[in-house]
Amino acid sequence: MHRSGDDRTVDRTVDRTDDLTDDLTDGRTTVGTPALSCTGLTKSFGGRVALDKVSFAIAPGECYGLLGPNGAGKTTTISIACGLLRPDAGVVNVCGEPITDGRGSSMAARGNIGYVPQDVALYPELSAVENLKFFGRLYGLGGRHLAARVTDAVETVGLSDRANDKVGTYSGGMKRRANIAAALLHEPRVLILDEPTVGVDPQSRHAILEMVDRRRSEGLAVLYTTHYMEEAARVCQRIGIIDAGKLVVEDTPRGLTSRLGGSDRIRVTGEGDLVALASACADLPGVGASVVVDGGVALTADDGRQLIPLVVSVAAKAGVSLSSAEVIEPDLEDVFLALTGKELRD
Amino acid sequence: MVAHELRRRVRDRSALVTGFVAPLILTGILGFAFAGGGAVHPVRIGMAVAAPKVTVHGETRAGSVNGTGLVGRTLISEVVAAGRVAAALPDWVSTTTVSNPGALRREVADGVLDGGVIVPDNLGLTSKPVPDRTSSTPFGSRTRQSVSTRVSTSPEALSRLLTPVVSPGTGNVGDGLTVIDNRTSLVGAQAASALASGIAARVYAGVLTDSSARSHSIGSAVAAAARPPDISVAIETIGNAGHNVLYYFAPSIAVIFLFITAGLGTRALVAERSEGTLARMAAAPVRASSIVMGRLVAILGIGLVSMVVVWGATSLFFHAAWGNWAGVLLMCVGSTVAIGGVSVFLASWARDERQAFGIAMIAGLALALLGGNLLPPGALPGFLSDLSLGTPNGWALVGFGRLALEGAGVAAILGPLAVLGMIGIVFGAAAASRLHRMVES
Numbered sequence A: 001m002h003r004s005g006d007d008r009t010v011d012r013t014v015d016r017t018d019d020l021t022d023d024l025t026d027g028r029t030t031v032g033t034p035a036l037s038c039t040g041l042t043k044s045f046g047g048r049v050a051l052d053k054v055s056f057a058i059a060p061g062e063c064y065g066l067l068g069p070n071g072a073g074k075t076t077t078i079s080i081a082c083g084l085l086r087p088d089a090g091v092v093n094v095c096g097e098p099i100t101d102g103r104g105s106s107m108a109a110r111g112n113i114g115y116v117p118q119d120v121a122l123y124p125e126l127s128a129v130e131n132l133k134f135f136g137r138l139y140g141l142g143g144r145h146l147a148a149r150v151t152d153a154v155e156t157v158g159l160s161d162r163a164n165d166k167v168g169t170y171s172g173g174m175k176r177r178a179n180i181a182a183a184l185l186h187e188p189r190v191l192i193l194d195e196p197t198v199g200v201d202p203q204s205r206h207a208i209l210e211m212v213d214r215r216r217s218e219g220l221a222v223l224y225t226t227h228y229m230e231e232a233a234r235v236c237q238r239i240g241i242i243d244a245g246k247l248v249v250e251d252t253p254r255g256l257t258s259r260l261g262g263s264d265r266i267r268v269t270g271e272g273d274l275v276a277l278a279s280a281c282a283d284l285p286g287v288g289a290s291v292v293v294d295g296g297v298a299l300t301a302d303d304g305r306q307l308i309p310l311v312v313s314v315a316a317k318a319g320v321s322l323s324s325a326e327v328i329e330p331d332l333e334d335v336f337l338a339l340t341g342k343e344l345r346d
Numbered sequence B: 001m002v003a004h005e006l007r008r009r010v011r012d013r014s015a016l017v018t019g020f021v022a023p024l025i026l027t028g029i030l031g032f033a034f035a036g037g038g039a040v041h042p043v044r045i046g047m048a049v050a051a052p053k054v055t056v057h058g059e060t061r062a063g064s065v066n067g068t069g070l071v072g073r074t075l076i077s078e079v080v081a082a083g084r085v086a087a088a089l090p091d092w093v094s095t096t097t098v099s100n101p102g103a104l105r106r107e108v109a110d111g112v113l114d115g116g117v118i119v120p121d122n123l124g125l126t127s128k129p130v131p132d133r134t135s136s137t138p139f140g141s142r143t144r145q146s147v148s149t150r151v152s153t154s155p156e157a158l159s160r161l162l163t164p165v166v167s168p169g170t171g172n173v174g175d176g177l178t179v180i181d182n183r184t185s186l187v188g189a190q191a192a193s194a195l196a197s198g199i200a201a202r203v204y205a206g207v208l209t210d211s212s213a214r215s216h217s218i219g220s221a222v223a224a225a226a227r228p229p230d231i232s233v234a235i236e237t238i239g240n241a242g243h244n245v246l247y248y249f250a251p252s253i254a255v256i257f258l259f260i261t262a263g264l265g266t267r268a269l270v271a272e273r274s275e276g277t278l279a280r281m282a283a284a285p286v287r288a289s290s291i292v293m294g295r296l297v298a299i300l301g302i303g304l305v306s307m308v309v310v311w312g313a314t315s316l317f318f319h320a321a322w323g324n325w326a327g328v329l330l331m332c333v334g335s336t337v338a339i340g341g342v343s344v345f346l347a348s349w350a351r352d353e354r355q356a357f358g359i360a361m362i363a364g365l366a367l368a369l370l371g372g373n374l375l376p377p378g379a380l381p382g383f384l385s386d387l388s389l390g391t392p393n394g395w396a397l398v399g400f401g402r403l404a405l406e407g408a409g410v411a412a413i414l415g416p417l418a419v420l421g422m423i424g425i426v427f428g429a430a431a432a433s434r435l436h437r438m439v440e441s
C-alpha cells in the first residue's frame, strides 16, 4: 500500500474541505427540495461527542455515501435521520417534513423512509413473507395490496424461491437481502441503508448494489453507509467522509480522488543523481510535487501517463538510469488516509 | 467449552441467585413451616359468640337470652381465659376471641386462624322459643352424659376424644357448638374440635362457676337441672364439599404462571431490542406508545389466558372448585394486571434477555414465597403471614380464598380487587414508561 507523504497536499485538501462545507451549508450543492436533509446534527453520549454539526442533503434519484471507520458516527447519523434517536441539536427533513414535530415524531416523514438497520432485524422464527407482512402492516399496508408488495419486494431482492422458509434458516447474504426487502415494501422515497453488505458473499453483494442502483435510477433517494470504498465509488453519486463525528469532506467520487494533489502519482526508480532528477522534474509542466524517495523520485502530476516520456528524457539528461516507472491513480483509500491520517479499514 | 460456559454463568449474578440463594430461602421457609411436626408453628383457634335463633310469635330471629351475648362470653372466659380448658390443650395450641362468627369464618378462610369454635349465647339452655323478657329459663332434665374432661396432648387422642359428641355434616349451627374447619390447615380442625369438646364437657360437668359472683353459675345451673340438654357439636368446613388442598393451590399455581408469562413476555421484548426489530418498529409511522401498549396488553393477555387455563384445567381434571365464576374472572383480571405490571416493571430493568427472565423468575419466586403461594394458608409463621399482604399475589390469594374456601360472592372480593387494581395501575404505568424508554432509544 502506498501512502501519501505529501504534507502540502493534505493541507490543500483540508482548505478545500472548509470551502466545500461552507458551500454545502449555503445549500448550493442541492437544487429543489431534497428528499432527505440533515442540518447541524449534533449528538453526545455521556460527554463523548458522537456527532458534531453534521450536515448533508440528498436529492431524489441520488445515492449519497457516508463513508467512515468504526465508531465514526454513521449509525448515529442514521438513527437520528430515521427519528430513532433525538439529536442534541440539528434538524432532519424528509421530503420537506421534519422527522420530529415538537415533542412527537412526524408519521408522514417516517412513512417516507425505508430503513435498513446495520444488523439483520427480522424475526428468525418467521418466514420472510411473514416478517414482511408484519412490518408492512406497521406502514399501513394491508390486504391484497400488502400481499402484492411483499411478492414484489421478495422478487426485487431475489428471494422468491425461499420466501416461505424461516429467516433463521437463511444464509448471511439471504438474511441481508430479506432485511432490505422489509424496507422497500411501502415504496419509500428515501432509502437508508446502514452497511448493508457487511459479511455478504460476492453474489449477494452484487445483487444488493444492483438493486440499490436500479431503485435510485427510478427516483429513490439513497443514504448508503459503508466501510468499502469500492462500493461507495460504484453506487454513490456523492460521498461524504465522516470521521470522529465530523463530516470531513463531501464530493463526487472523482472529485474526491482529484483532491489528492489534484492528480496521479508517478514513481520512478533508478541510479544516479536523484536530487538533480527531482529538481528537473519539478520544472516540467503539470507537476505538483517532486521529491526524492528511497531509491527514486516521487511526483504528482495532473496527467501521469502523458508525463512519463518527459520524465524519461529528463532522467537521461540528468544522467540517471531508470529501472522502473509507474503511474499510481489514487483511490478513495488514499483520500481517506490523506484527510484523516487513518486507514479506512482496520 | 464447559469451562467457558461455567465462567459465563458465574459472571452472571442472576445465575447465582437462582442456583443457590433462592433454593436456600425456599428450604428455609419450608423447614420453618413444617419443622418438628408443628412444634414451632402454633395452631391458632378463634372463638366467637353466636346469637341463638329465637322464635317470637312464630318468627325466627337472631336474639339472645339477655340480648348482650353475656352468657356466651362468660362461657368463653370461664372455659378458656380462666384456663380451665386452655390449660389442658397442648402448648402449641393457642386460643383467641373474635368479635363475631362472620369475622371468625373469614379469618379461618384467610388462614389467619387454623380453626374456630362458635359458641351460642344460650349453650346448654333449651332451644325452645323463649320470650326476650323471660329471665327464668327452663333447663332440661336429662342426666349427665359422660364426656371426658381431660384433654390429651396428642392430635390422635384429640380426635378420638371428639367421637362421642361430634355429629359431622349436620350443617345446623342450631344452639350447639360449631367447629369451623379450614380444610387446608393440617391440625386446626382437630384442635378446634378438642376445644369444643372441652367446652361441652365442662358445661356437663357442672364445674363452670361464675367467678364474678353473678346471680347463678351456668355450669352448676346445668348440672343442677333435672334434665341437662344435648349439646351438639357440628363441624362446619369452610368452602365447598370435598377435602382438596387444590382449592387453595390451584389459584396459587395460576398466580405463579403469571410470573412466568410476564417474565417471558418481557424477555421477548428485551430480545427484540437487541435483535433490532424493536428499532425497526420504532422507525415505522407508529407511535411508541402504541407499540408499548400493544406489548403490555399482549403480555397481560397471555397471563390472563394462562390463569384461565389453570382455572379450567384444575376444575375439569381435578374437580377443583374456585367458587363464584364472575368473582373468579374478576380476580383473574385483577391478579393479571397487578402481578403482570409488577413483573414487567421489574424485568424492564434488565440489560439483556437472560437477565430479564432471571429477574422475573427471582421476583416471582420471592413474592410467591412471601405471599404464601407455596404453602397452605396458616402454614406461614405469623410475621410472614402479615408480610404476605405486602405482595400482590398475597392479595390475589385472599380474594381467591374467599371465593373458593368461603364460598363468598363478588362483594367479598371487592377489597382485594381494589388493592390489586391499585397495584396494577401504579406498576402498569411504571412498566409502560420503562418500555417506552426502551423503544425510544
Ligand SMILES: Nc1ncnc2c1ncn2[C@@H]1O[C@H](COP(=O)(O)OP(=O)(O)OP(=O)(O)O)[C@@H](O)[C@H]1O
Residues within 6 Å of the ligand: A045, A049, A050, A068, A069, A070, A071, A072, A073, A074, A075, A076, A077, A118
Ligand atoms: N447508545 C450509545 N451509548 C453510548 N455511546 C454510543 C451509543 N451509540 C453510539 N455511541 C458512540 O458513538 C460513536 C459513534 O457510533 P456509531 O455507532 O454511530 O458509529 P458507526 O460509524 O456506525 O460505526 P460502525 O462502522 O462500527 O458501525 C461511537 O464512539 C459509539 O461508541
Ligand SMILES: [Mg+2]
Residues within 6 Å of the ligand: A074, A075, A076, A118, A194
Ligand atoms: Mg454503525
